Amino acid sequence: MAMRTITLKLHKPGARKRRIIDEAIYNYSRAYQYLLDKARKDIDNLRKNYKDEKGRYRTTVISKWVDKNTARELNRFDIEPFKDSLIMDFGMTMASYLALKELKSDAGFPVAYISPGRWEQEYEQIFSEFEKGQQSEAEFEKIVSKMAKKSEALKPLFFCRYDTKRDYCLLYDEMKNRYYVKLYLMNARSENRKEINCRKDRVLRYIFKGGKELESSGRKERYLLVPLSFGKWQEAYLKKALENPSILKTARLSKKGEEYYLSISVDIGDCEAVKTENYLGVSRGIKNVLNFAVVNGEGEISDKGGIELEKAALKYCPKNGNALAEGGKISSGDLHKLANMIVEKALESKAQVIVESLIDRGDLIKWEDENGRLCPSSISCYAYNRIVEILDYKLPGAGLPPPVKVSPAGIFYTCPNCGLRSKDNRFSKDLLICIACGTAAAVEEAGSLNLSKKLIKYKKEMLKIKVKRMPEGMIFLNEDIGLEFAPTGTKDFLQEFKEEIRRMAEDLKTKKYINRKDKGFRKKYSLIKKLEECENFSDIIELEI
Known part of the structure; x- marks a missing residue:
């Protein structure tokens, strides 16, 4: 099952609806952070006793940590309509954190929301440590910046199911070709509940099995009904949902600025499997954003090249002379654009994609010249890793296997001809010259080519x-x-x-x-x-x- 996320905008909700949505997201964030704070105090118990039978951390197992007493404590946040979703969301976060903690012992504990009162307390403590010299100025600024983001942004509200009587669902007005969302955000005690009177000039049908019409119940409802706006490609998926509502899965409700968005996970199905015959290595670059090389099963090159900034028409924030240098910014849309280019090339080449695993170690693509000036890569490790995450679902969605993640060690100073790995091979920022066989190659080309040959070499190793x-x-x-x-x-x-x-x-x-x-x-x-x-x-x- 391949999933894709479509994001729809809530179209001009009135003041009452905005107030209810704001309150729901705020309460959700507070309750979510409450669970995280409580789990942190009981982390040893969670780590030791909440694994499945195979010793792995799973959402369903972690969620059982929230017992009846803890579930009742959550009621003070008025989150009854989405309590199940909150507990599942918490379980997903903790399962990911505990799994990461086993591989990376210094992994930081997750934080979703910092209240004004907590902000003051933590800032005073951090500032005190800074004054005592326990933290550098750079570390202090980094921590405060992270805290500021957590105090300004609220946790998106998660809906764990698509249903007509709870969580959320979509409706369609065929006469006007308009889509609506039904959001269960209020509990039975809420004073904000209001009777929903169905207008005579429209017929709203559930995008659900049977396609029943929305009818007035005569009582005050716990849900909001809000029209949606979106682009053409999102509409294409909504039309598929009209024919097959089961493709609509979980969703998240978020606020950005003064606008509200609903991000829905859509099951796009499995495409016909593509039998791979070649290997496509994708590495970071210095001049190019990304470089690629395609080889056959014997390691012979059939295609190679790079994705340049201007040709890719990327939006970027210059820093230190490099458009997408470490710390530079690249939009989420552009990351998807780059991932789509890789998928297109993989389909064209019928190739297994091989990427760098830049989680625990770097690839040493940076170069320091004779004057001590650092020449960084054109794209940060973070942005590259985000592209890999996107490829994890886009490649299977196109019928290709997910990308193989391999160690980046040595790819920019290993000879792509004889295989000698030596830092002495790196002649300059842009050029690699093998000290054994004399092969000369562009550093960027060598990186992607060495990646493309990794699986061939691995299979041949005795x-x-x-x-x-x-x-x-x-x-x-x-x-x-x-x-x-x-x-x-x-x-x-x-x-x-x-x-x-x-x-x-x-x-x-x-x-x-x-x-x-x-x-x-x-x-x-x-x-x-x-x-x-x-x-x-x-x-x-x-x-x-």
Whole structure:
């Protein structure tokens, strides 16, 4: 199931409706932050006791931490209409945080909203630490800036289901070709409830199975009815929803400036699978925003190039002479535009996309000249990672596999011809010259080309296993994956070996086998998965006697 988000604008809600929406979003933010604050005090219990049977953090399991007493405490925020959604939203956040915490021990605890009173308390504490020299000026400014954003922006209100009698749903006026949203934002005690009288000049039908007409109930309702406005591409999805309402899933209600927006997750279905034949590497650039290279299964180049700023017509904020330098800004729309270009190229090439994993380490594309001036990349790590996140759903939506994320280590100073990895190969900001074979290449081209060949190289790498003869028989060893295997002789050797690898893989998944904080975890995980998925071990195993 491939998902896409469409954002619709609430069209000119009146003063009463604006007041109700503002109050709902404000209450939701306060209640959400209340759960986060309470969870922080009980984080050890959450970390140890709220995992699924496979040892993973899941939304449904974390949500059970909100017991009946805590759920009742939330009532003081007047969030009864969307309490289930709030608890699920909290569960998603905590599951993501706890999973990240296992990989990155210094991951910061999530914060959704800082009230004025809390702002004053935390600012005084941070300023005191700054005055005592416990924080640098840069750290102080960064923390205060982050706090300011959290005090100004409220948490978007989450609707966990599409329903005609709770959460939210859409309606359609066929005569005027207008769409409306029905939002359940008030509880039964609210004084803001009002009777909804259906006008005679319009017929609103639910975009729901059966397509019933909205009728007046004669009582004060807990929902608001607001018209929507949108662009042509959003309308195309709404027309699909008229034919198949089940594609409409969860939604978020947010406020930006003085306008209100409803972002709906739409199930766009799975496209016909594209059988990939090539590899497409996509790296950051210095002159270009992104660079790409396409190779076949043998590593032969069939296409290469870059996406230039002017040709891509991107909106940017110049900094330090580089349009999209570290810290520079690039719009969300432009990130989607870049992702669409990659998807188009991948479809054209029938290629598996390979990208840099810029989470735990950088790619060292920056260059410091002889005068000590730093020449950064044209796009920040943050913006590149956002493009990768977009590709995670856009590629499957086009029938292609999701992008493969690989380590960026060495891609800008490894020779794309002989494979020698040395920092001495980086001759200048723009040029790579191999000290072994003399190959010269543009640094930007080398990065994307090395990425495109990563999977080919990985598949061809042999796993060396030492074989030792012991008094009790043979033993097979490999330190990289922690292998110490002694065949019993009661079965075929390869069959026993496969069973041992499957056992190790299962232990790894349940975290019994290795600590995920171990620096060698990824290498071990990768090698074990490679063995587990291999049909013929003799293709990748080299025995050393």
